[in-house]
Amino acid sequence: MVMREVKGMLSGLGVTLRTMFEPAVTVQYPHESEDPPIRARGVIALKEESCTVCMLCCRSCPDWCIYIEGHKEKRPPRREGGRERTAGILDRFDIDYALCMYCGICVEVCPFDALFWSPEFEYCATDIRSLLHDKNKLGDWMTKVPEPGPLESGAQVKGKK
Amino acid sequence: MSILALDIGWGTTLAVKTLVVMLLIPLGALIFGYVFLFKMMAHMQSRLGPMESGGFHGWFQLVGDGIKFVQKEDIFPEKADRHVMALAPFIVMLSTFLVFLVVPAGPRIVVAPLDVGVFYALAVSSLSVIGVVMAGWASANKYALISALRATGQLIAYEVPLVLAVVGVVIQSGTMSLQGIVLAQRDGAIFGWDGIGHPFVLTQIVGFTLFIVAAQAELTQPPFDMPVAESEIVGGYMVEYSGFRFLLFFLAEFGTAFAFAALAATLFLGGWALPGVHGGAADAFGPVVVLVKVMFVAFLMFWARFTYPRMREDQLQALAWKWLIPIALVNILVTGALKVVF
Amino acid sequence: MTVTPPGFEVDPSLLRHLDGAQIGVELDNGDMVLSMGPQHPATHGTLRLVVRLDGERVVAADPVIGYMHRGYEKLTEFRTYPQVTTLVNRIDWLSSFANEVPFVHAAEKLMEVEAPPRAEYIRTALTELARVATFLLFLGEMGLQVGAITPTFYGFRDREYVLNLIEGATGGRFHPNFNRIGGLKDDLPWGWVAECRSAMRKVLDACDDFEDLVLGNPIFEKRTRSIGIIPAVIGASYGVSGSNLRASGVDWDLRRDGEPYLAYRDLDWKVWTHPDGDSFSRYWVRLQETRESARMVLQLVDGLPSGPIMAKVPRVIKVPPGEVWVSTENPLGEMGYYVVSKGSTGPFRVKIRSASFSNVSILPWLLKGCYVPDVISILASLYFILGDIDR
Numbered sequence: 001m002v003m004r005e006v007k008g009m010l011s012g013l014g015v016t017l018r019t020m021f022e023p024a025v026t027v028q029y030p031h032e033s034e035d036p037p038i039r040a041r042g043v044i045a046l047k048e049e050s051c052t053v054c055m056l057c058c059r060s061c062p063d064w065c066i067y068i069e070g071h072k073e074k075r076p077p078r079r080e081g082g083r084e085r086t087a088g089i090l091d092r093f094d095i096d097y098a099l100c101m102y103c104g105i106c107v108e109v110c111p112f113d114a115l116f117w118s119p120e121f122e123y124c125a126t127d128i129r130s131l132l133h134d135k136n137k138l139g140d141w142m143t144k145v146p147e148p149g150p151l152e153s154g155a156q157v158k159g160k161k
Numbered sequence: 162m163s164i165l166a167l168d169i170g171w172g173t174t175l176a177v178k179t180l181v182v183m184l185l186i187p188l189g190a191l192i193f194g195y196v197f198l199f200k201m202m203a204h205m206q207s208r209l210g211p212m213e214s215g216g217f218h219g220w221f222q223l224v225g226d227g228i229k230f231v232q233k234e235d236i237f238p239e240k241a242d243r244h245v246m247a248l249a250p251f252i253v254m255l256s257t258f259l260v261f262l263v264v265p266a267g268p269r270i271v272v273a274p275l276d277v278g279v280f281y282a283l284a285v286s287s288l289s290v291i292g293v294v295m296a297g298w299a300s301a302n303k304y305a306l307i308s309a310l311r312a313t314g315q316l317i318a319y320e321v322p323l324v325l326a327v328v329g330v331v332i333q334s335g336t337m338s339l340q341g342i343v344l345a346q347r348d349g350a351i352f353g354w355d356g357i358g359h360p361f362v363l364t365q366i367v368g369f370t371l372f373i374v375a376a377q378a379e380l381t382q383p384p385f386d387m388p389v390a391e392s393e394i395v396g397g398y399m400v401e402y403s404g405f406r407f408l409l410f411f412l413a414e415f416g417t418a419f420a421f422a423a424l425a426a427t428l429f430l431g432g433w434a435l436p437g438v439h440g441g442a443a444d445a446f447g448p449v450v451v452l453v454k455v456m457f458v459a460f461l462m463f464w465a466r467f468t469y470p471r472m473r474e475d476q477l478q479a480l481a482w483k484w485l486i487p488i489a490l491v492n493i494l495v496t497g498a499l500k501v502v503f
Numbered sequence: 504m505t506v507t508p509p510g511f512e513v514d515p516s517l518l519r520h521l522d523g524a525q526i527g528v529e530l531d532n533g534d535m536v537l538s539m540g541p542q543h544p545a546t547h548g549t550l551r552l553v554v555r556l557d558g559e560r561v562v563a564a565d566p567v568i569g570y571m572h573r574g575y576e577k578l579t580e581f582r583t584y585p586q587v588t589t590l591v592n593r594i595d596w597l598s599s600f601a602n603e604v605p606f607v608h609a610a611e612k613l614m615e616v617e618a619p620p621r622a623e624y625i626r627t628a629l630t631e632l633a634r635v636a637t638f639l640l641f642l643g644e645m646g647l648q649v650g651a652i653t654p655t656f657y658g659f660r661d662r663e664y665v666l667n668l669i670e671g672a673t674g675g676r677f678h679p680n681f682n683r684i685g686g687l688k689d690d691l692p693w694g695w696v697a698e699c700r701s702a703m704r705k706v707l708d709a710c711d712d713f714e715d716l717v718l719g720n721p722i723f724e725k726r727t728r729s730i731g732i733i734p735a736v737i738g739a740s741y742g743v744s745g746s747n748l749r750a751s752g753v754d755w756d757l758r759r760d761g762e763p764y765l766a767y768r769d770l771d772w773k774v775w776t777h778p779d780g781d782s783f784s785r786y787w788v789r790l791q792e793t794r795e796s797a798r799m800v801l802q803l804v805d806g807l808p809s810g811p812i813m814a815k816v817p818r819v820i821k822v823p824p825g826e827v828w829v830s831t832e833n834p835l836g837e838m839g840y841y842v843v844s845k846g847s848t849g850p851f852r853v854k855i856r857s858a859s860f861s862n863v864s865i866l867p868w869l870l871k872g873c874y875v876p877d878v879i880s881i882l883a884s885l886y887f888i889l890g891d892i893d894r
Contacts, residue, residue: 004721005721007719008719008720008721008724009469009720009721009722011715011716011719012468012469012715012716012717012719012720013464013465013468014715015468015712015715015716016205016464016467016468016653016716017205017464019204019205019206019207019657020201020204020205021204022207024203024204024207024208024209025207025208025660025663026208026209028209028212036670037667037670037671037674037692038692039670039671039672039673039674039689039692040670040674040675041674041675060583060585060586062582062586062589062590101589101678102675102678103586103589103678103680104674104680104688105585105586105589108585108688109585117674149692149693150692150693151690151691151692151693152690152691152692152693152694152695152696152807153693153696153809154621154807154808154809154810155621155690155691155809155812156690156809156810156811156812202652205653206652206653206655206656206657207656207657207660208656303535303537304537307559307875383650383651383652384650384722386650387876467652467653468651468653468716469650469651469720469722470646470649470650470651470717470720470722470723470726471649471650471651471722471726471876472722472725472726473725473726473874473876473877474559474874474876475874476725476726
C-alpha cells in the first residue's frame with residue numbers, strides 16, 4: 001500500500017520532468033504565427049459588384065449589426081425596345097464588428113454570393129467605434145478570401161459552392 | 162574585527178556585512194524567482210515563460226515586477242489595524258535576513274560564525290509565523306483570517322520535524338556550528354572510506370528527505386500551501402496587501418526558499434566544500450559551489466511544488482504528527498546508536 | 504426601505520434562503536458567513552456561494568445564481584431557427600456543438616425530416632469531439648482546484664488539437680454554428696479524417712498522462728475520495744445527470760437508453776460507471792469517458808458513409824405547428840429543449856433544460872458538514888458551466 005503511494009508520487013514527478021525537457025508548444029506571436037484553417041471565420045468580405053441590395057443579410061443577422069443603405073437606378077433595357085431595368089446601387093454597407101457574432105448566417109443567406117469569409121483576424125482596434133467597417137474596407141478584404149478547399153472523400157460534390 | 166584576512170574597523174565590518182546580506186537576499190530571491198518560478202515552471206507546463214522583457218528570455222521580468230510593485234499605492238482597508246498590518250511584512254522579511262547571517266560561503270566567508278549556528282538558524286526562521294498571523298488578523302478580511310489560522314497550525318507543526326531532522330546531522334558532526342558541520346563533511350569518512358568526504362545526504366538520507374518536506378511546509382508551498390491556497394482563499398494572509406508590502410511578502414517567500422535551500426545544502430550536501438579543496442581555493446570557489454548545491458536543492462523543492470495538489474489542513478497535520486515526527490525520532494535513535502558503535 | 508404594495512406580500516418562508524446571506528466582518532452567533540463569489544477562482548464563473556462556517560466546517564451553503572442570466576428563452580421568441588442555432592452555441596460554451604444538436608433535432612422532428620447518414624455521422628463525431636474538448640479542460644482544471652497547477656496547462660495544450668479539428672471543419676473553434684435543419688452546413692475539408700486520427704491518438708496519450716499526474720497521485724486521492732458522496736437516489740431526485748450520476752453507480756446514458764438520436768446505435772462503445780459517488784469517482788468516470796469518446800470518434804471516421812450532408816429542405820424554413828421535447832446526453836449532463844412552434848420561421852417558445860442548473864441544486868444538501876477545501880473539490884468535481892446554469 002505504501003509502495004503504491006510512493007509509486008503514485010513518483011509517476012507524477014516523472015510526467016513533469018519529462019515535459020520539462022520536451023519543447024514548449026508556445027507559438028511566439030507576433031514573431032511567429034500559425035495560419036488558421038481556410039474555413040476559419042476571421043472577417044467578412046464584401047464583393048460589391050455582386051450585391052443587389054436585397055437586404056437579406058441585414059434581416060437575417062441575429063445581432064442586426066449590418067447597416068445597409070441603397071437606392072435604385074434605372075438601367076437601359078437588355079434588348080432594343082424592351083422594358084427599362086432597375087438596379088440596386090449600394091450606398092452604405094457597414095458591418096459593426098463590435099456586435100458581430102461571427103455566426104456566418106449573412107454569408108450563407110446571400111443569394112448572390114456577395115459575402116465571403118476570410119481567415120484574416122488581425123484587424124483589432126483601440127477604439128470600439130473604429131470596429132465599424134465600411135464597404136471599402138470590406139471590399140479590400142476580398143483579396144484575403146481563400147479558395148474553398150477540396151472536400152473529404154465520400155462527400156457529394158454539388159454544382160455550386 | 163576582520164573580513165577574510167583584512168583587518169578593518171568594527172563599524173566598517175558591520176557596514177560591509179549588513180550590505181552583503183541586504184543585497185544578497187533580494188538578488189537571490191530574484192534569481193530564484195526567475196529561474197524556478199518563471200522558467201522552470203513554464204517548461205514543466207509545456208510553455209515558455211517570459212520571453213520579451215529585457216530581450217533575452219525575459220530576464221528583466223521580475224525586476225520590472227519589483228519596480229511595478231514599488232510604485233503602487235499602499236492600500237489599507239478601512240477596518241484594518243494599520244500599524245500591525247504595516248509591520249507584518251517586515252517581520253517576515255526579518256526572519257529571512259537573519260538566517261543568512263550564519264550560512265557560510267567559504268572557510269572564512271561567513272557573516273557571523275556562531276558556535277550554535279544550527280540552533281540559531283532554526284529558531285530565527287520561526288519568527289515568520291508571527292508576521293503571518295499579524296498579517297492575517299490585521300487585514301480585517303475573513304479569507305486572511307482563515308489563512309492565518311491555518312498557517313499557525315501548519316508552521317508550528319512542521320517546526321518539529323525540521324528540527325529533529327537536523328539533530329541527526331548534529332550527532333554525526335559533533336558540533337552545532339555550521340562551519341564545523343561543513344568541515345566535518347569535507348574531512349570526514351563514511352565507515353572508513355574518505356574518497357568523497359562524508360556528505361551527510363548519504364548517511365542521513367532520511368534526515369534530508371524530512372528536512373526538505375518540512376522546509377516545503379514551512380514555506381507554505383504546494384503540497385502544503387493551505388494558508389495561501391490560491392484557488393480557495395485567493396492569496397490568504399497576503400490578500401489585502403498591495404504595492405511595496407506585497408513585494409516584501411513575495412521576496413520573503415523566495416528569500417526564505419533560498420535560505421532553507423542554503424541550510425539544506427550546508428547541512429547535508431557539504432556547503433562550500435569540495436573534497437580535496439582547501440585554503441584560498443576554497444574561498445574562491447566556495448560561493449559558486451554553494452550556489453550550485455542550493456540550486457539543486459531548490460530544484461527538488463520546486464519540482465514537488467509544481468507537480469502535487471495541496472493537502473487538506475487536517476491531512477497535513479496528520480502527516481506531520483503521525484509520520485514525520487516518529488520517523489525523525491527513529492532516525493535520531495539509529496544515528497545515535499551507530500555513532501556510539503562506530 | 505421598500506414598501507410592499509398590498510397583495511404583493513411575499514410569504515416569509517420563501518425568504519428563508521436569504522437568512523445568513525449577509526456580508527460583513529461581524530461574526531454573528533459564533534458562525535462565520537463567507538461569501539464565495541461571484542468573483543472567485545474556485546467557482547467557475549459568476550456563481551456566488553454563501554456558506555455559513557463553524558471554524559472550517561460548513562454548516563449551511565446556498566448557491567446564488569443568476570449573475571449570468573442572458574435571457575435566452577426570451578431571445579428565442581424573436582429569432583428564426585438559424586439565428587437561434589447560433590445563439591444556443593453559447594449556453595454551454597465549452598461543448599458548444601453539443602448544444603445545437605437537441606435543438607436542431609427538435610426542429611427536424613417537427614418538420615418530419617431526417618438528416619442523411621453522413622450528416623448524422625459527422626454530427627456524432629463533432630459532438631464527441633466537443634465532449635473530449637470539454638472533459639480535457641475538466642481533467643486539467645480539477646487538478647488546479649485541488650492545488651496542482653500543472654495539469655491545467657496540459658489540459659489546454661491537448662485541447663488545442665481538438666479545437667483545431669473543429670475549426671478546420673466548421674470555421675469556429677468555440678462556436679461552430681454548424682448544424683442546420685436537415686443536416687450540416689458544409690462537408691468536411693480534405694485531410695480532416697487523417698488529422699482527426701492523429702489528434703485522437705494524442706488525446707489518448709494525454710489521458711494516460713492525466714492518469715499518472717493526477718488520478719494516481721495519493722494526495723489527490725486523499726483530497727477526493729469519500730468527499731462529496733452523492734447517493735444515487737438523492738442524486739436522481741435532485742435531477743443530477745450525466746457523469747455525476749454515473750459516478751454514483753447509476754447505469755443511465757441517454758445516448759444508449761433514451762430516444763435514439765445521432766449515430767450511437769452503430770458504434771461499439773460502453774457506458775462507464777463507478778460505485779462510489781465521491782469526487783474521485785466523478786473524475787475517474789470523466790477520464791474514462793474521454794477515452795471512450797476518442798475511441799468513438801476513431802470508429803466514426805473509419806466508417807464514415809458517403810453521400811449528401813443535407814436533406815431536401817426548402818430555402819426558407821417554416822416549421823409546422825406543434826410541440827416537441829428532445830433531450831440528449833451533453834457533456835455536462837442531460838440537456839433538453841421543449842420547442843413550441845406556431846408555423847412561422849422562428850420558434851414560438853423554447854424552454855431550455857440545462858444540466859448544470861439541476862447539478863448545482865444539490866449543493867445545499869451536499870456541502871453540509873464539509874470542510875472549506877472540500878467545498879472547492881466538490882464544486883470542481885460537479886463540473887458546471889455558469890452559462891449553462893443561468894442561460
